[in-house]
Amino acid sequence: MVSPITYLGPSQIAALSTANIQALSTQDVAALSTAQIQALTTTQVxxxxxxxxxxxxxxxxxxxxxxxxxxxxxDFEALKSNQVQALSSSQVQAVTTDQIAALSTASVQEFSKTQVGYLTTSQLNALNTADVLALTTAQVTGLTSAQLSGINSDNLSALTSTQVQQLSTTQVQGLTTTQLNTLSTSDIREFTAAQVGGLSTTQVSNLSSDNLNALSSAQVTRLSSSQVQALTTDQLNALTTSDIQEFTAAQISQLTTSQLSNISTTNIAALTTAQVATLTTAQVSTLTTSQLASLTTADVRALTTSQVSALTTSQVAGLSTDNLNALSSAQVTKLSSAQVQALTTDQLNALTTSDVRELSTAQVAQLTTAQVSTLSTTNLNALSTAQVANLTTSQVNTLTTDQVSG
Known part of the structure; x- marks a missing residue:
């Protein structure tokens, strides 16, 4: 049976009262033509x-x-999934925040991935946390970086680890620094290594110390050289010693000289021998005497001969006796004349007899007369015949009677 509604023209449809509209049967509603639908006023709708x-x-x-x-x-909640998915981009954006907020989690899931990408930030923020949790992984991937940047902290934090891990690097880069820092440490640990590697340098440099410390070793190793160099001094010094050790040797070598020279002695002391051995000569030469003193003897022995040669005279003069004694013969022989002459009396006299013999004959000849005149008789006697034979006449003339008789 044909519904009588089909015989009404657009002007007649527009003249129907709201009571008439509410009296229409589902058969009548289903029989409305698109022209009749378009004739309806918003009051009638x-x-x-x-x-x-x-x-x-x-x-x-x-x-x-x-x-x-x-x-x-x-009305909106009553729409079926095929009806919801039929809405155009402009129709989706016309949905009110009240309509969005009233949707059940099942209704939220009726939006297609494409339609989710049409939602405004106001609409997205009208969703409650349960709705956000209900978003499918396909819907999450449909969000644009612009949309993500406008999502409130409650809804962003509501995302599950599965949802978070579905975000592309482009989507992650859309997050503001404020949003990143509203995430809990457990949320941060949910990021994949690839997502961490995709963070912009601005995002990295603004990560809170708690969130930076929350990164796993797998996440830390994905930080690029530009990301590592974006870390501030405060961030680096907020890292625990175990966090510092999570950086690869290559990443440590990518720190700027400014970054390295401002790292706390505690964190410098935490560097592994492998990390120390990959420091560039430029990095080594910028270490403060306090930082050098904080290195363990194992760290000092891990220094390459090129790194030892890069030490400034001030750094050499500031070496602790333990660390000076820790130098191997190969390292000692790489000390330049300026470095040898920078050694203090206390340092020279703290050397063991075997350490003294590690000095080359040329290095012994480079000692200043002041250094030679204050050498202990023990260390003077430890000189090999080759070393003694290489002493200059000026050095010999400065020897005291006690040194000669000793």
Missing amino acids: AAFQASQMVFSVQQLQAFSDSDIAVLSTD
Whole structure:
């Protein structure tokens, strides 16, 4: 049986009262043509009841954006998935925040991945945390970086680890520094290594110390040289000693000289021998005497001969006796004349007899007369015949009677 509604023209449809609209059966509603739908006023559309939401895809697409916006929350909630997915981009954006907020989690899941990408930040923030948790991985991947940057902290934090790990590097880069720091440390640990590697230098340099410390070793190793160089002194010094050791040797070698020279002695002391051995000569030469003194004897022995040669005279003069004694013969022989002459009396006299013999004959000849005149008789006697034979006449002339008789 054909519904009588089909015989009414657009002007007649527009003249129907709201009571007439509410009296329409589902058969009548389903029989409305797209032309008749377009003739409806927003007042008439607002009069429809949830039980009348039997519109076909074609009928729904005939509704104007204004019509969509006046549907009651019950009406909108009553739409089936095929109806929701038929909404155009402008119709989706016309959905009110009240309509969004009233949706059940099941209804939220009815939006397609493409439609999710149409939602405004106001609409997204109208979702409650349960709705956010209900978003499918496909819907999450449909969010644009611009949308993500506008999501409130509650909804962002509501994302599960599975949802977070579905975010592309482009989406992650859309997060503001404020958003990143509102995430809990457990949220940060949910980022994949690739996502961490995709963070911008601005995002990295603004990570809170708690979130930076929360990164796993797998995440830390994915930081690029530019990301490592973006870390501030405060961030580096907020790292625990175990966090410092999570950096690869290559990453440590990528720190700027400014970064390295400002790292606390505690964290310098925490460097592994492998990390120390890969420091560039430029990095080594900028270490403060306090930082050098904090190195363990194992760290000092890990220094390459090129690194030893790069030490400034001030650094050499500031070496602790333990660390000076820790130098191997190969390292000692690389000390330049300026470095040898920078050694203090206390340092020279703290050398063991075997350490003294590690000095080359040329290095012994480079000792200043002041250094030679204050050598202990023990260390003077430890000189090999080759070393003694290489002493200059000026050095010999400065020897005291006690040194000669000793």
